């Protein structure tokens with residue numbers, strides 16, 4: 001299990017235990033925190049957009065195509081934006097902090 005911290009669109013913080021091997025989108029979608037994951041991870045909706053906080057972008061990596069192209073269609077994109085369906089939970093991400101854009 002890997003623990004990530006999520007700040008939802010209302011500003012509330014949630015600590016979430018995730019199974020390793022799932023995507024961050026898959027871990028967050030059932031919790032109704034604002035990560036919809038409408039395309040179920042096929043990089044076609046951007047409803048799983050999150051901001052990766054602090055230094056964590058160095059560990060999650062930067063978006064590559066087609067993720068970068070999809071982010072061009074998203075709202076509130078920042079340099080630390082990622083699609084959470086493209087971030088696989090691993091023990092190395094224990095403590096990851098993400099924010100769901102409003």
Ligand code: FES
Nearest residue numbers: 039041043046085
């Ligand atoms: S779930 Fe649709 S782009 Fe991530």
